[in-house]
Amino acid sequence: MRHEYGIFGGIYVPETLVPSLFELERAFKEFKKSKRYKEKFKIYLKEYAGRPTPLYHAKNLSKKWGNEIYFKREDLCHTGAHKINNAIGQILLARFMHKKRIIAETGAGQHGFATSAVCAKEGIGCTIYMGKIDAERQRENVLKMKLLGADVVEVDKGSKTLKDAINEAIRDWITNFENSHYLLGSCVGPKPYPEIVKYFQSIIGKEARTQFIKRCGSLPDYVIACVGGGSNSIGIFSAFVKDKEVKILGAEGGGTDRDKTSATLSFGKKGVLHGALTYILQDEKGQVRETHSIAPGLDYPGVGPEHSFLKQVKRVKYFPVFDDEAISAFEECAEEEGIIPALEPSHALALARKISKNMNGKRILVCLSGRGEKDLNIYWRYKNGK
Amino acid sequence: MENKKYFVPYITAGFPDRKRFLKYLKLLSEYGDYVEIGIPFSDPLADGSDLQIAHETALKEKVDIDFIFSSIERIRNKKPFIIMSYLNPILNYGFEKFLKKAGNKGVAGVVIPDLPLEEAGYYLPLFKKCNLDFVPLASPSTSVERFLKIAEIANLFIYFVSVKGTTGAREDFPEYTRRKLKEFRNLTDRKIFLGFGVKNPQSVKKILNLIDGVIIGSEIARRILKGRDLNKFIKKHLNVLKGGLKNGRRMVDKGCKRCDKSSEG
Numbered sequence: 001m002r003h004e005y006g007i008f009g010g011i012y013v014p015e016t017l018v019p020s021l022f023e024l025e026r027a028f029k030e031f032k033k034s035k036r037y038k039e040k041f042k043i044y045l046k047e048y049a050g051r052p053t054p055l056y057h058a059k060n061l062s063k064k065w066g067n068e069i070y071f072k073r074e075d076l077c078h079t080g081a082h083k084i085n086n087a088i089g090q091i092l093l094a095r096f097m098h099k100k101r102i103i104a105e106t107g108a109g110q111h112g113f114a115t116s117a118v119c120a121k122e123g124i125g126c127t128i129y130m131g132k133i134d135a136e137r138q139r140e141n142v143l144k145m146k147l148l149g150a151d152v153v154e155v156d157k158g159s160k161t162l163k164d165a166i167n168e169a170i171r172d173w174i175t176n177f178e179n180s181h182y183l184l185g186s187c188v189g190p191k192p193y194p195e196i197v198k199y200f201q202s203i204i205g206k207e208a209r210t211q212f213i214k215r216c217g218s219l220p221d222y223v224i225a226c227v228g229g230g231s232n233s234i235g236i237f238s239a240f241v242k243d244k245e246v247k248i249l250g251a252e253g254g255g256t257d258r259d260k261t262s263a264t265l266s267f268g269k270k271g272v273l274h275g276a277l278t279y280i281l282q283d284e285k286g287q288v289r290e291t292h293s294i295a296p297g298l299d300y301p302g303v304g305p306e307h308s309f310l311k312q313v314k315r316v317k318y319f320p321v322f323d324d325e326a327i328s329a330f331e332e333c334a335e336e337e338g339i340i341p342a343l344e345p346s347h348a349l350a351l352a353r354k355i356s357k358n359m360n361g362k363r364i365l366v367c368l369s370g371r372g373e374k375d376l377n378i379y380w381r382y383k384n385g386k
Numbered sequence: 387m388e389n390k391k392y393f394v395p396y397i398t399a400g401f402p403d404r405k406r407f408l409k410y411l412k413l414l415s416e417y418g419d420y421v422e423i424g425i426p427f428s429d430p431l432a433d434g435s436d437l438q439i440a441h442e443t444a445l446k447e448k449v450d451i452d453f454i455f456s457s458i459e460r461i462r463n464k465k466p467f468i469i470m471s472y473l474n475p476i477l478n479y480g481f482e483k484f485l486k487k488a489g490n491k492g493v494a495g496v497v498i499p500d501l502p503l504e505e506a507g508y509y510l511p512l513f514k515k516c517n518l519d520f521v522p523l524a525s526p527s528t529s530v531e532r533f534l535k536i537a538e539i540a541n542l543f544i545y546f547v548s549v550k551g552t553t554g555a556r557e558d559f560p561e562y563t564r565r566k567l568k569e570f571r572n573l574t575d576r577k578i579f580l581g582f583g584v585k586n587p588q589s590v591k592k593i594l595n596l597i598d599g600v601i602i603g604s605e606i607a608r609r610i611l612k613g614r615d616l617n618k619f620i621k622k623h624l625n626v627l628k629g630g631l632k633n634g635r636r637m638v639d640k641g642c643k644r645c646d647k648s649s650e651g
Contacts, residue, residue, distance in 0.1 A: 012473060012500045014432040016525040016550060019532070157438065158428065167431045174432065175551040177527070272473045272500065273429065285450045286478025287428040 003277065004191060005309035011190040013275045017170075020177040025192040027097045032199070037092055044092070045203065048121070049077050049084045053204075055211035056368075060336040065356035070220065071368040072208040072236060075341060079114045081370030082204055082232045083185060087114035089200030091122050094181035101180040102126035105169040107134055107162035107228070108297035108344065109141025110370055111185030116150035126183075127151045129168040131161035134296050137378055159290040162228075162300045166274050186229025187304035190275030194304050198234045204367065205239025212365060219246050222355070225367035226251045226347040227318060228262065228298035230307045232369035241315060249355070250307065251347040253293025254320030262293035263320035264303040265311050278305040294323040294378060295343035297370075325350040327382060330372065342370035343378065391627040392543075392599025394579060395606055395620065396422040396470065398440040399457065400449030402610055407444075408457055410610065415465050417620050420494065422601060423454055425471035432499040434554025436604040439611065451479050458491050466494035468521065468542075473500050481509060485516035495519035495542040503535055510539060521545050526566045533570050543577035543598065546570070548584065555585035555605040559593065567596040587626040594626065 003009035011021055031037055045051040053076050058069040074082040094102060102119050104126060106112030112128040119126040128150045135142050135154045145152050158164040166189075173182040187197040212220055223240050225233035227250040240246045253262035261267055261281070268279040273288055281289040281301040293299045310316040326343055329350035334340045341349060345368045352364050372379075395414040400407050414421050426444035430437060451471075458467055469488060476484050476498070488496065496518060501509070506520060513520045522536045525547040537544060548563045549556065563580075570578065581601035584590060590600055602623065609616050 011502065011504050013502065014499050014525075014547075015502050015523040015536075016432075016527050016547060018502045018504070019527045019529065158442075163429065167429055170431045171434075171552050177550070271477055274431075275500070280474075282474065282478065284478075286475035287445060288474070 003305070004195065005305045006312060008276070008278050008305035008308040009191055009194060010277050011275065012272045012277065013190045014174060016174050017177060020173070021190055021192065023097070028093060028192055028196055031093050031096050034096070037096060040092055041089060044088045045085065049088060051077070051203065052207045052211070053077060055208060055215060058337050061333065064336065065353055066360045067356045068361070068363045069352060070212065070363065070365045071339075072204060072365065074204060074232060074367060074369045075339070075371035079110070079117050080374070081110040081114070081342065082201060082235060083111040083114040083370075084117070085203055085235070086185060086197050086200040086231060087111065087118045087183065090181070090183045090196065091118040091124070093196070094124065094183065095122065097181060099179060099181035100124065101176065102183050103129075103169050103172050103176070103180050104183045104185060105129045105162065105165040106185065107131070107165065107299060108295070108342070109134065109138040109145070109374065110297060112145050112150065112152070113141050115183050115185070116145040116148035119150065120148045125151070127153060127172065129153050129155055129165040129172070131159070131165045132156045133160040134162065134165070134299075138296055138374055139377070141374055161291070161296070163288065163291070163302070170274070186231040187234045187306060188229040188274055188276060188278070188302055194276070194306055197231050198238060198306065201231050201235030202238045204232065204235035205237065208236055208365060209239040216363060219243055220365040221362040222247045222249060222352075222364040224249045224251060224348045224352050224364060226295070226298060226344045226369060227265070227303060227307060228253060228295070228300050228344065229302070230304035232367050234304060234306055236367040237310070237316060241310070248316045249351060250316055250318040251321045251351040252318055253295055253298030253347060254322040254325075255292040256323055260292040261320065262291040262298050262300060264301060265307060265318040266320040268301070270308070273302045276302075276305045278308045279303055279311070294326060294382065295347060297342070297344040298347065319351055321347040321350045323382075325354070327379070329353055330379065339368070340372035341368055342372045343375045345369045346372070391594065391597070392419040392577070392579060393624055393627050394418055394420045394422055394468065394599055394601040396424060396601055396603030397606060398424040398426055398437065398444050399454045400426060400444035400447040401440040401607065402443055404447050404449065404453070408460060411457060411461060412463070413616065415461050415463050417624065418465055419599065420466050420468050422468040422470055422497070422603070424603070425451060425454060425469065425475050427472040427475055430472060432552055434552040434604060436555070436607045436611070437553050440607045451475065451484065455487055455491050458493070464492055467492060468495045468497060469493050470497040470499070473498055482512050482516070485512055485518050489516045489518045493518065495521040497521045497523070497545055499523065503532070503539070506539065523547055524570065526550050526562050530569065530573065533573060537574035537576050540576045543579045544574070545601065546578050546580050546597070547582045548580050549582055551582070553582050553604050555608060556583040557586050558589040559583065564593050564596070567593060571596050587622045590623065591626045600627065
C-alpha cells in the first residue's frame with residue numbers, strides 16, 4: 001500500500017470513476033506543461049483574484065503577545081478567501097479538458113462562492129452541494145452563489161455538513177463524469193486531487209516566503225495555518241517544508257471537546273473516506289463520526305492525505321483549537337488590528353497566541369485564509385447563547 | 387459457458403430492523419443462488435437514495451460486522467453468501483480478521499465498491515490466504531484493457547455495474563449497457579453478473595444472453611420500505627432467469643442442496 005504520501009492518499013473510489021481520475025491526471029500533467037494556460041492562470045490571479053496578497057505586520061497584536069505576528073492576507077482575495085486560487089486553476093483545467101459543467105461541494109460557502117464566480121465569468125454552469133446546516137448558518141454565501149447563477153443544492157442527509165455535501169457531489173460525478181468536472185475545493189479526495197489543489201494553492205506559500213525574506217531578511221520562526229481539509233495550510237506550508245529551521249503548526253477545529261470536535265489529526269485514526277486513506281474521525285465500528293466546529297470550513301471528519309503524512313513524519317505539528325479560543329482570537333484581531341478574520345483562521349490566530357505565552361521575540365507567520373463577514377451571524381448567536 | 391442464470395438478491399444488514407432483517411434474509415436464501423449482505427456504512431457514496439435509507443436505518447439499529455456473522459449462522463437453508471462493504475468498516479475491524487471469520491462462516495466472496503483494481507492488489511494475497519474470493523467490479527466506463535485485468539483477478543464472478551451512476555432501480559438499461567456487455571462477454575469465460583439498477587424482468591430478458599446472473603438490491607429495499615410484495619417480484623425475475631417458474635423453483639432448490647453439501651462458490 002504505497003501512495004504519494006507514504007501509506008496515505010490513494011484512489012479508493014468506485015470503478016466507474018477510476019477512468020475519469022486517470023483522465024484528470026493526464027490532463028493535469030499536460031496543463032502544467034502548457035505555457036498558454038500557465039500564463040492565463042497568472043493573469044487571472046493578478047487581475048481577477050487580486051494577487052499578490054500583502055504580507056501584513058500586525059503590530060498591535062505583536063506588542064500584546066510579545067512576538068512579531070505577520071499575516072498573509074488571503075482575506076483580501078476576491079470572494080473573500082484563498083479558495084479563489086484553486087477555483088481559478090481548476091476552471092482553467094476544466095476548460096482545458098473541454099468539460100461543459102462544474103460540480104462542487106462547499107462547507108463554509110467560500111469554495112462554493114469562488115467556484116460560482118469563476119463559472120459565471122467563464123460561462124459554465126455549475127451545481128454546488130452544501131449541507132443544510134451549513135446553508136443555514138452561512139445564508140449570505142448561498143445568496144451570493146445564487147446571484148452568480150449557481151444551482152445550489154442543500155443536502156439534507158447524514159450530518160448535513162461538508163462530508164455529506166462531498167458524498168452528493170461524488171454521486172453526481174459518478175453519473176455525469178463525461179461532461180462534468182468535479183471542482184473539489186480542498187486537498188482531500190482521491191489521487192490526483194490533493195496534488196492539484198496543492199499546486200494551485202502553493203501560490204500562497206511562494207508569495208509569503210519571498211515577501212517575508214524581503215521584509216525581515218530571514219525566514220519566519222513559525223508558520224501557522226488552520227486545517228480543515230487543509231488547502232490553505234498545504235498552500236502556505238509547501239513553501240517552508242524544506243526549511244528545517246522553520247517550525248510549522250496546524251490548528252484544527254477542536255469544537256467544544258473531544259466528543260464534539262473536528263480535530264481529525266488530533267483525535268482521529270487512519271481510515272478511508274472520500275477516496276483517500278488518511279486520518280478520519282470515526283467510531284469504534286468504523287463509522288464516520290458527526291463532527292463539530294464553530295467554523296463551518298473546519299467542520300469535516302477527514303483531512304488531506306498529505307497532512308496525515310506530514311504528521312506521521314513529524315514535520316508538522318497539529319493542535320486542536322477549541323471554539324471559545326477561536327472566538328476570543330476573532331474578537332482580539334478585530335479590536336486590535338481592525339481586521340475581521342474568518343472563524344477558520346481565527347483558530348490559527350488562537351494557536352499563535354497560545355504558543356506566544358511561552359516565548360518572546362519570535363517571528364510568526366499566520367495564514368489569514370479568509371475574511372469574517374460571513375461569520376457575524378454565527379458569532380452573535382454564540383455570544384447570545386453564552 | 388454454463389447455461390445457468392444466477393439470481394442474487396441483496397439486503398443491507400439490519401434493514402429495516404434487526405428482527406425483520408433475519409426474516410427477509412431467510413426468505414432471500416430460499417430464492418437466491420447467492421445472497422448478498424451489505425454492511426451498513428455512514429457514507430455509502432456509490433449508493434442511490436433507496437440504499438442510502440437502508441444504510442441509515444441499519445446504522446440506527448447499531449448493526450455491525452459481528453451481527454452479520456451471527457445472522458448468517460442462524461440461516462439453516464444456507465446459500466453461499468456474498469458480503470458487500472465499503473472499505474472503512476472492514477479496515478476498522480481488521481482486514482485479515484474479517485476475511486478469516488467470513489471464510490469460516492460460509493461467505494464465498496466480498497464486494498468492496500471503493501477498492502478498485504489499483505488498491506486491491508495489496509489485499510489480494512489475504513483473500514487467497516483466507517480462501518475467499520474478491521469480487522471485482524467493472525462498469526460502462528471500464529476500458530477493454532482494464533477489463534482484462536479485472537477479469538484476471540476475478541474468480542467467483544465479475545460484478546458489472548449496469549449504469550453510469552449510483553445504485554437505484556431503473557425501468558430499462560441504457561443502450562451502452564448492452565454494448566459494453568457485448569464487448570466484455572467475448573473477453574472472458576468468467577461469470578458476469580449484472581447489478582445496479584436492475585428492476586424490470588423484461589429489461590433483463592433483453593440482455594439475458596450476455597450475462598450469467600443479476601444482483602438486485604435497491605428494488606428489494608424499496609419494496610420492503612413500501613410494504614410491497616417481494617415474493618411475486620422475485621418470482622417474476624426467476625421466471626425470466628430460469629425460463630419458467632415451476633422449473634425455476636426446482637432449479638433453485640437443487641442448487642441449494644448442492645451448496646449444502648459443499649462448494650458451489
